[in-house]
Amino acid sequence: MERRKQQRRKGQRRAARDRRLRPAYSGPEHRVADRRSGLDRRKLDMIVDYQVQSIPILRCSGRITIGDTVTYFSSKCLEMMQRGRPTFALDLSGINHIDSTGIGRLASHLTSARTRGGDLKLVSPSRKVESVLRTTCLYDLFHIFSSAQELAEFSTVHR
Numbered sequence: 001m002e003r004r005k006q007q008r009r010k011g012q013r014r015a016a017r018d019r020r021l022r023p024a025y026s027g028p029e030h031r032v033a034d035r036r037s038g039l040d041r042r043k044l045d046m047i048v049d050y051q052v053q054s055i056p057i058l059r060c061s062g063r064i065t066i067g068d069t070v071t072y073f074s075s076k077c078l079e080m081m082q083r084g085r086p087t088f089a090l091d092l093s094g095i096n097h098i099d100s101t102g103i104g105r106l107a108s109h110l111t112s113a114r115t116r117g118g119d120l121k122l123v124s125p126s127r128k129v130e131s132v133l134r135t136t137c138l139y140d141l142f143h144i145f146s147s148a149q150e151l152a153e154f155s156t157v158h159r
Contacts, residue, residue, distance in 0.1 A: 044069040045094075046076045053155035054149050055087055056080060057123060061094025064102030073102065077109045077120075086118020089151060092125040103136055110142060119143060124153055 018063075024030045044062040051057065058080065064073050080088045097105075106120075113120045125133065133139040145151040 019076075044072055046073065046079075052089070052152045055089055055121070055151065055155060056085060057089040057091050057148060057151075059091040059094065063097040064095060064105070065097060065099045066101040070101050070105055074105050074109070077105075078112075081109075081113060081116060081118070086113050086116035088113070088118070089121040089123050089145075089148075091123040091148070092129050093123070095126050095129050098132055099131050103132055103138065107138055107141070121145065121151060123148055 018025055037153055044060065044064060046061075047059050048056055058076060060073070062069065077088075077090075110120045122144050125144060130139070130144075133142070133144075144153070145154065
């Protein structure tokens with residue numbers, strides 16, 4: 001009888017140790033969905049953060065990759081253009097990864113904005129984004145600013 005109690009305690013201690021070492025949720029990555037669109041936003045967040053000289057700036061953080069994140073990114077950019085604001089800026093300082101689909105959408109939105117008489121400006125892209133833009137030879141197509149202050153100065157001069 002005593003031996004069974006010892007084995008049970010040993011098993012309980014082992015189970016408790018295993019629970020401490022194992023993550024609380026070990027299934028597929030938890031998804032936080034945008035209720036209106038049903039899109040998976042777990043890897044990308046975009047906020048209309050501030051305006052500089054009447055140019056709205058979308059602050060992005062996370063990843064822009066194939067799948068739901070690039071769809072969400074596109075929907076936010078198109079929403080800005082459909083609001084009658086063909087000129088807007090993207091603050092890419094919080095983007096830690098962008099793949100070829102994300103770069104393609106950036107180029108597509110640049111073309112779309114310029115067709116509507118506006119422009120798409122990039123503010124403080126991260127090193128990774130800047131590297132990808134240079135590699136794909138798209139760096140020279142965008143107006144790229146190191147800060148919102150620099151964008152404000154440029155907008156004041158080029159009115």
